[in-house]
Amino acid sequence: MTSSTDPNVPGTDVGTIGFDPPDADDAGPNDRCLLPGEILAIGVLACSAFIVVLNEMVMGVALPDVMDDLRVDASTGQWLTTGYALTMAVIIPATGFLMQRIQLRPLFLATMGLFTAGTAIAAAAPGFEILLAGRIVQAAGTAVLVPLLMATAFRLVAEGRRGQMMAIISIATAVAPAIGPAISGLIVANFTWRWIFILVLPLAVIMLIIGALKMPNVSKLRPVTLCIRSIILSTIGFGGIIYALASIGESSGSHLPITFWFALAAGVAGILLFVLQQIRLQHRDAALLDMRIFAHRGFCRASIAMVFMVMTAFGIAILLPFVYQTVFGLGVLETGLLMVPGGATISIVSAIVGRYYDRTGARRLTIPGAGIAAAALWFMSTITLDTPIWVILLAHLLFCSATAFMWTPLFTLALSALPHQLYPHGSAALNTIQQLGGAAGVAVLISAISIFSADVTPIDGAQGAFTVAASIGSCGLLAAAFLPGRQKRSPA
Secondary structure (H helix, E strand, O other), X not given: OOOOEOOOOOXXXXXXXXXXXXXXXXXXXXXXXXXXXXXXXXXXXXXXXXXXXXXXXXXXXXHHHHHHHHOOOHHHHOHHHHHHHHHHHHHHHHHHHHHHXXXXXHHHHHHHHHHHHXXXXXXXXOOHHXXXXXXXXXXXXXXXXXXXXXXXXXXXXXXXXXXXXXXXXXXXXXXXXXXXXXXXXXXXXXXXXXXXXXXXXXXXXXXXXXXXXXXXXXXXXXXXXXXXXXXXXXXXXXXXHHHHHHHHHHHOOOOOOHHHHHHHHHHHHHHHHHHHHHHHHHOOOOOXXXXXXXXXXXXXXXXXXXXXXXXXXXHHHHHHHHHHHHOOOOOHHHHHHHHHHHHHHHHHHHHHHHHHHHHHOOHHHHHHHHHHHHHHHHHHOOOOXXXXXXXXXXXXXXXXXXXXXXXXXXXXXXXXXXXXXXHHHHHHHHHHHHHHHHHHHHHHHHHXXXXXXXXXXXXXXXXXXXXXXXHHHHHHHHHHOOOOOXXXXXXX
């Protein structure tokens, strides 16, 4: 085994794995095959990301059982989801910095170790406070893993194979959120809520062991410095926005609490100051989140379309189980089983879309996908109590299929538009957008079903919420129409 250091990137040590990992953009052939160590790195990261994202989405269905078991009210219990989201929102913007300063293996071990420790704490928690602490520790690890997966894959995979690779990554970023509530429902219906963490724990330990033994160091490091002011502004800005959005859902649409307005004002001000700070710092390559990513047309337009997509995708994943149970009177087990086919559909269609992306680009896939998704949501806005459940299931499967036509192309288009040194910042920004957009979608749709069902029947609330979702989906179709065609990487 030889040891070498990249002379162009200070601090880059590749000797621990015996080869200097070529950057995919500089690899020459557009179909360069991955080396065994690179395949292992992406595989372990993808499996780990699937586990942590799946865990992120399971608490919503189990929350009533948790509150009953630990004897806490709804305003206290909601912190199990709000606290998780707040931690994610605060840490994700810093992942670009972390990926430039810490090699892949130690960064993976730190983040997966945090997630594993948090899972063990949550599984054994004797009371609510310890359970909340475990969830926050979990979130600290989860926040880094998905951006780390995306940045690593784009650095290693040749441009001609990126669509196929992003299809695999979509299993973590799209399928896990879709099936998370279903799996949670199945577990809660047959066991206690603790089994959600007990079943995840051995999977996390396996990934941690494999990573410790086999994960290669394929990162290219840069001597960037940490700006404490940026961390503080990021915490205030993104944390405030997430808290405000969570407050909408908690208010059930009847009356916005005063905390919403304070959190919203602090969040908006914090983000504005954060952006200004990053613009100043990026001139000397010291930004926590480099704003130059938004100067690239492909990344900027794909990000806008992604906001509308994740709002509907995450919102429907929470709204539909609620409709099944409150409007149609189905049980937790039945609801969980009805949600499983949607996740399987996304997985299958994503694999197919990944192959076509490398031939056609994003625009030809995203526009039909956005159009079909909006049409499915408009149809769901017309459901009545006489609508058969299998018809709603088919509409959901159509929506999931259409969504799969957008996940892979949008993520791939966005990162392909960036020079390789901005991949860490781009992946961090995309996952920040995903968290904020998802939280907004859930808050808006849950509030809508409360507003439209006030003084009328629950089915009216469901129709109103689906109408709002369809309107958001139509905005996504409009955004997709402005996407560029095949996107070549921007020069450094």
